[in-house]
Amino acid sequence: MKGVLLVNLGSPDSPTPKDVKPYLDEFLMDERVIDVPLWWRTILVRGIILRTRPKKSAEAYQKIWWEEGSPLVVISERFTEKVKELAEIPVALGMRYGKMSIKNGLQELKEQEVTDVLLVPLYPHYAMSSYETVVVKAMEDKDQYFPEMKITTLPAFYGNPDYINLLSKSITNGLKDFDYDHLLFSYHGIPERQIFKKDPTQFHCKLDEQCCTTNSVAHTTCYRHQCFAMTEKVKQNLGLSDAMITISFQSRLLNDPWLKPYTDFEFERLGKEGVKRLAVITPAFVADCLETLEEIAMEGEEQFKSAGGEGYKYIPCLNDSPEWVELMVDWIRNWQLKETLPA
Incomplete structure (x- = not known):
């Protein structure tokens, strides 16, 4: 069975x-x-x-x-x-x-x-x-x-078309009553060394502007590439420009280099650079948890508004929809x- x-x-x-x-x-x-x-x-x-x-x-x-x-x-x-x-x-x-x-x-x-x-x-x-x-x-x-x-x-x-469509629809529904001027995709972070460890070629991944968009077998196990690829597909689905979105990585631990940019730094940067109404989604999670409900929905709003932001909307995960x-x-x-x- x-x-x-x-x-x-x-x-x-x-x-x-x-x-x-x-x-x-x-x-x-x-x-x-x-x-x-x-x-x-x-x-x-x-x-x-x-x-x-x-x-x-x-x-x-x-x-x-x-x-x-x-x-x-x-x-x-x-x-x-x-x-x-x-x-x-x-x-x-x-x-x-x-x-x-x-x-x-x-x-x-x-x-x-x-x-x-x-x-x-x-x-x-x-x-x-x-x-x-x-x-x-x-x-x-x-x-x-x-x-x-x-x-x-x-x-x-992460790249399944039906899942991308569902995620895009969830974002659209989450923004119905919120007039935003920027959308932040906050993914869970991992140490940079883990990207290199999972590169089967041992030479493709360089954490630069090219490696994640240059086709390679390394992408099958590259978390960074998959986050960027998912964001690009959702961006296209929603008809957003590059200027309307930011990708960041949250929840780092210890003092090792983790994937950048860091989400908490981006809250501060976006607020200081004039973004007034920020929407945030956490596409690495399918269910809301400590990292989304406390770190992003609560602490994130406080960090963004302390830096000059005015409106903030956390879009929930897909959960049990x-x-x-x-x-x-x-x-x-x-x-x-x-x-x-x-x-």
């Missing part, structure tokens, strides 16, 4: 330092998130970051926590239930970090006699710290606990019936 495992990032059990600390430990100790040798990662995470970060992160989670729980988890659960209802095959939800594990999701499918699984990392782009770590963990759990299962992975869907549910179900049915996946 066929079934589907949807996987997102995960969340602490509660917005308290006690529960945030083990969640951050699991997340940051992942070798694909902080990709340095184990000894150095251990010092950074357990010797430095976890001494102060859990309290600060817990305070941020408290600002956005819903009565039902973590917004990311609640939205993902709603999405899963809606997909399950329409797809009419077993659909389970797992998280890369936290108690709602990938293993538990696979176990849920096994109990429904599923042996053929479509793994859906809920990330539009390929990055070693998001998409790749989900796939690697799922395959490790499969080999250890569910060797009888076959897993097929949904490709990164009917159109996003229907598109996911279409992809599942194509795999289920035709063994084809979106390109």
